Amino acid sequence: MPNPTAAILIVGDEILSGRTRDANMHYLAGELVRIGIDLKEVRIVSDERAAIAAAVNALRAACTHVFTSGGIGPTHDDITADAVAEAFGVSLDIREDARAILAAHYDRSGLEFNAARKRMARMPEGAQLIENPISAAPGFSLENVHVMAGVPDIFRAMVASLLPQLTGGKPLxxxxxxxxxxxxxxxxxxxxxxxxxxxxxxxxxxxxxxxxxxxxxxxxxxxxxxxxxxxxxxxxxxxxxxx
Amino acid sequence: MPNPTAAILIVGDEILSGRTRDANMHYLAGELVRIGIDLKEVRIVSDERAAIAAAVNALRAACTHVFTSGGIGPTHDDITADAVAEAFGVSLDIREDARAILAAHYDRSGLEFNAARKRMARMPEGAQLIENPISAAPGFSLENVHVMAGVPDIFRAMVASLLPQLTGGKPLxxxxxxxxxxxxxxxxxxxxxxxxxxxxxxxxxxxxxxxxxxxxxxxxxxxxxxxxxxxxxxxxxxxxxxx
Known part of the structure; x- marks a missing residue:
């Protein structure tokens, strides 16, 4: 049986502008080799909802798994969850389990759970949460699309939460x-x-x-x-x- | 008038396998910002002819320019020229001007101009050569697709040959x-x-x-x-x- 396949989608104005280099792609590529998931493609697209949605739809049809990096924080330019919901044609709303995780985290930290932070509890309908042991705000999987944060420490922690749940193949x-x-x-x-x-x-x-x-x-x-x-x-x- | 747009296509089994990190994308992204060409997307695909050809066709339809990196050397896994010719539906043959450049280079270097090296004189019908002041073997432009070597020193030299010929926009x-x-x-x-x-x-x-x-x-x-x-x-x- 051939190995499962994967694509990585990086939401990356800051890479396309030449300002920074990506670190997450290289890390995840190495992890996928170990568990026998064949990485077939990486795409880096700009922080535009239509560009992200189109890439999500092309890649989820072509590969067993799609892993995305970036754009799920609290600021105005964080639009990956919106784009993924649009790609799947589902709604995006505050979800109670995600809201409760964030509320508990900010309560422990003594920080205000303000409107911007509540944005991070919005999940597309049907998503499974991906645990974030570093800054609490969860990623999510919707069918075969796994949506994770771009900050390298958080990305790695989410990958560590997620990969054991996926079926691998023969390691390369x-x-x-x-x-x-x-x-x-x-x-x-x-x-x-x-x-x-x-x-x-x-x-x-x-x-x-x-x-x-x-x-x-x-x-x-x-x-x-x-x-x-x-x-x-x-x-x-x-x-x-x-x- | 909006700026011209660009995509970079990296032929990159060695990146997808997690073995190496790309250097050319970051370099070219910085150069494009300076001349006002907006980089919209980067794709990294495996060294498979169909994957390269499909990406070339998608990106050349979407952007003003497509820059490719890698896969134009003399070894069996160098198939980018074949894939680009396939994408455009044109023939790929030894071209006399490219052959003469290589013959002169190997003559000067005292190296045999063998069958593998002659492979690098194959050009898709209608291509313009991109000068390679380092190792002679030219890249090429076919319409809006610019095909360059993956070795960083040679990639940069080819970019330096090519970019002054392109029309830029407003620098970012x-x-x-x-x-x-x-x-x-x-x-x-x-x-x-x-x-x-x-x-x-x-x-x-x-x-x-x-x-x-x-x-x-x-x-x-x-x-x-x-x-x-x-x-x-x-x-x-x-x-x-x-x-």
Whole structure:
């Protein structure tokens, strides 16, 4: 059976403007590899309701799971919940269990549970809450769309709450061999090896360091013994390479 | 007149697998801001011809420009040119001007111009070459799709060759105010300010540092005087904040 698939959707004006780099994508990609969910696509869209809704609908139809990051806080530019409700054609209202979690949190912290904070209790109809042990305001899953905060600490905590509830597949293993020769030299024998081990994914990721050309050859697959076999053949082809 | 728009498409098994982080997106996002081309979306797809072709077709219909990164080298997994030719429904053949550039480069370097390297002279019918002053192998533009290498040094050199040929718009300016208070406190007055300055984009990007909640408020727009005015109002609302 093929592994479940996933897409990540990042609501990210601050990334599209070149101001910041995303941290959540890289983290979640690593977690998904471990549990055997194949990440097929990442999209970063601007903080516009129509853009988010369109991406949610395209990705939830294409993948087993969609994970979103960002836009569920209390400020005027936090519109991800609205966009997801719109994408599913369901209503978005204050939900009592989410409201109670937030009320208890602000009561403990001695902070006012004001109108902006109450906004974070709005949930699309039919959503399941995703626990947020850091700042209380829950994320949510609606069918196969999992909506999480963008602040990296909170995103990671929500991922930790959510992933154990999902059904994974075969974890993906990989090994890397660095070859300090140009890809033009490597390409012929590497292509023949990729054909022979067509059950594995063999990627060549070139680099230039101090004017010297090289490539990291990454062999990926679900069967560690097959990866070992391919790596042994690769190392024999390029005996000067460093594992 | 609204600014031209752009999307970035990254061919990125090595990013989707969590092995590496992208560097090209962040670089190009910053360059586009400077010349007034609005980056609307980034997609990262796997190294599969159908996935690349589908993304190229979706993005070239939606944006003024599409910039791609990765997958144009000499190895078996370099299939971006094939995918772009497929997306446009045109042929992909060795082109004499590209072949001559590569032949001269390998002649100068004393390296064999072998079959793998000749693959890099294949261009979709109708493409314009993008100069590569680093490793010679050209990128190409086909209509509004600009296909560039993934190695960061080469990607940047190709961007430097390409961008002066594109028509930009009004550069986007921004200013940031860091406020060391939770978004729940900021949200009310900030939302009112965003309504008053609806010609600007006002974003709130929350953070947690050592358990303390805060947010960077970023005000973006094409008119620096309007940004100054909004920043002055924001600073007056939150007198303890640090610019």
């Amino acid at each position: 293993f990989s090994q890397t061999l660095r070859i300090d020769q140009g890809e033009g030299v490597i390409a012929g024998p590497l292509g023949a090896l990729a054909e022979e081990f067509s059950d594995l994914s063999i990627g060549s990721y070139p680099f230039i360091v101090n004017g010297v050309y090289g490539a990291n050859i990454v062999i990926r697959g679900t069967d560690p013994a097959r990866i070992d076999a391919a790596m042994a053949r690769l190392a024999a082809l390029f005996p000067d390479a460093a594992p | 300016f921004s200013q940031t105010l860091r406020i060391d208070q939770g978004e729940g406190v900021i949200a009310g007055p900030l939302g009112a300010l965003a309504e008053e300055f609806s010609d600007l984009s006002i974003g709130s990007y929350p953070f947690i540092v050592n358990g303390v909640y805060g947010a960077n408020i970023v005000i973006r727009g094409t008119d620096p005087a309007r940004i100054d005015a909004a920043m002055a109002r924001l600073a007056a609302l939150f007198p303890d904040a640090a610019p």
